[in-house]
Amino acid sequence: QLTNAQQRSIDEIxxxxxxxxxxxxxxxxxxxxxxxxxxxxxxxxxxxxGFQTAIMAPTEILANQHLHGxxxxxEPLGVEVAFLTGSQNTxxxxxxLDAIQSGKAQVVIGxxxxxxxxxxFNKLGLVVIDEQHKFGVHQRLSLVQKAHNTPHQLxxxxxxxxxxxxxxxxxxxxxxxxxELPPGRTPIKTIALSSERKDEVVQKIKQVCKDxxxxxxxxxxxxxxxxxxxxxxIKTHQxxxxxxxxxxxxxxxxxxNKDEKSKxxxxxxxxxxxxxxxxxxxxxxxxxxxxxxxxxxxxxxxxLAQLHQLRGRVGRGADASICILMYQSPLSANATERIDIxxxxxxxxxxxxxxxxxxxxxxxxxxxxxxxxxxxxxxIVRDGYLLKQVRFYSEQFLQxxxxxxxxxxxxxxxxxxxxxxxx
Numbered sequence: 328q329l330t331n332a333q334q335r336s337i338d339e340i341x342x343x344x345x346x347x348x349x350x351x352x353x354x355x356x357x358x359x360x361x362x363x364x365x366x367x368x369x370x371x372x373x374x375x376x377g378f379q380t381a382i383m384a385p386t387e388i389l390a391n392q393h394l395h396g397x398x399x400x401x402e403p404l405g406v407e408v409a410f411l412t413g414s415q416n417t418x419x420x421x422x423x424l425d426a427i428q429s430g431k432a433q434v435v436i437g438x439x440x441x442x443x444x445x446x447x448f449n450k451l452g453l454v455v456i457d458e459q460h461k462f463g464v465h466q467r468l469s470l471v472q473k474a475h476n477t478p479h480q481l482x483x484x485x486x487x488x489x490x491x492x493x494x495x496x497x498x499x500x501x502x503x504x505x506x507e508l509p510p511g512r513t514p515i516k517t518i519a520l521s522s523e524r525k526d527e528v529v530q531k532i533k534q535v536c537k538d539x540x541x542x543x544x545x546x547x548x549x550x551x552x553x554x555x556x557x558x559x560x561i562k563t564h565q566x567x568x569x570x571x572x573x574x575x576x577x578x579x580x581x582x583x584n585k586d587e588k589s590k591x592x593x594x595x596x597x598x599x600x601x602x603x604x605x606x607x608x609x610x611x612x613x614x615x616x617x618x619x620x621x622x623x624x625x626x627x628x629x630x631l632a633q634l635h636q637l638r639g640r641v642g643r644g645a646d647a648s649i650c651i652l653m654y655q656s657p658l659s660a661n662a663t664e665r666i667d668i669x670x671x672x673x674x675x676x677x678x679x680x681x682x683x684x685x686x687x688x689x690x691x692x693x694x695x696x697x698x699x700x701x702x703x704x705x706x707i708v709r710d711g712y713l714l715k716q717v718r719f720y721s722e723q724f725l726q727x728x729x730x731x732x733x734x735x736x737x738x739x740x741x742x743x744x745x746x747x748x749x750x
Contacts, residue, residue: 328510333361336503337368340481343501344372344453350479356505357675358639359512362483363393365505366455367400369481374406374433378452378478382436385458387412387585388592390438392614393457401434411437411446414585446473453479485636485675506676515642517670519626519652528622528651529570532602536574540619541595542602543640547625563624564604574601581606616644626652627662631682634669661685 329337336354343350356362370380382397384390394410401408409423409432426432430449435441451474471478482500520528532542544567546560564578577600579591595603596615603618621641626634634652642648652666668681724732 329364330361330505330507330509332356332505332507333365336365336505339501339503340365340369341372344369344376344479349477350481351500352481353500353502354481354483354505355502356483356485357508358485358636359508359643360485360505361509362485362505363396364400365503366457366481366483367397369453369455369479370397370401370406370434371404373453373479376452378450379427379430379432379448380434380453380455381441381448381451381473382434382455383441383457384436384438387414387438388588389457390436391589391592393436396614397434397436406434407432409435411435411440412585413438413440415440448473450475451478453481455481455483457483458485485639511645512642513645513647514673515621515638515648515650517638517650517652517673519654519666519670522624522653522655525566525653526570528653529567531649531651532567532571532574532620532622535620536571536601538646539617540646541598541600541615541617542620542622543618543637544602544604544622545624545637546604546606547623547628560604560606567602567604571602575599576602576604578604579606614643615640619644619646619648621648621650622653623650624653625655626666627654627658630686631665631668631678634665635675635678638669638673 336356340350340352340354343352354362354365356365366382370382373380382393384393390410390412394408398408407426409426411420411423411427415423423432423435424445424447427435428447428449435448440446454471454474471480532544535542544563546563560578560580564576567576577591577594579588583591591600591603594600595618598617618641621638623629623634623637629637638650641650650669652669654662654666658666664685668678672678724735727735
């Protein structure tokens, strides 16, 4: 059963795909809101029109998950799905490349490997980019350029971006928003605890595992660092093994090879592991409904959006879920505010607006990628509501004849540099 927001997004995408110019749409949905099924409907529309779809994910773990998720929906319908990552052996890779070039593969899922020159599509019509903020502008363009004509593009993000920021950073994108969660999801309870109370957390883990649920324990750094005072994942793993005998506690981090990571994630998904100690490698898209406790060490080191993403790894099943934010005292005023916001709300859009207030637009989206500079007079939080009018009047302006356009420019944009704020 689709939610109203999912149905609305599917309708908006289908309308775009029926037009004779390329779609450029941003699909925003909070963690767990069901963006995948919306993307599946977009793929089916492209396939029906005789085109291939490329789905690009930022990590192999997420690409693997998409492979299973999309295949479950598409393969029963007779749709051929290809998979391409950087770590495949030569034979595997050659088979996949052949299926893509011949058009046998109707949907292609992959990581950055999709950008490579050796990847040739038969008839690419739709590009779906997941977790868009992980990719640079040039990388996205290099994939789009693999189509004979400009393909339709659907950009998905689970980091809700404030509406005012969307309108300035993505003025060229139409936006669909999934602003409701599927029925049956229980809100996640968030608790903040000083790292000195680690023993209490261990007791909570015992209880959760006794109830046949699973636990994530996230460390923010992989190496020992006196300067940053961040616990290393290796040390935490040892501590938990010593204090939780009889439980299966496994470590996963970014420096492991792809096969090791895939094997561990597969075991965790199957319930063979009780506690997964991880670096933020699990941040994006991992789906284990049986995991009901998330512990984030040194939570004061992470931004609001990243903490919200990590928290969203739990709360995917029917059981009540808890996120424990552990912190090192003393906390800065900014870190205290971030932790308080997460304790008060699970609403990703509200969190995104707070993040914008605390950090400013350049930091959230990366000034290099978006071209948003720090503004001297305007304030995107305070003045964001004006952007809708700006877009409307810009479109009106473009309809005017050249003479009127020139007169307006001369009226408001003078050659006298003293009239402008010093940049």
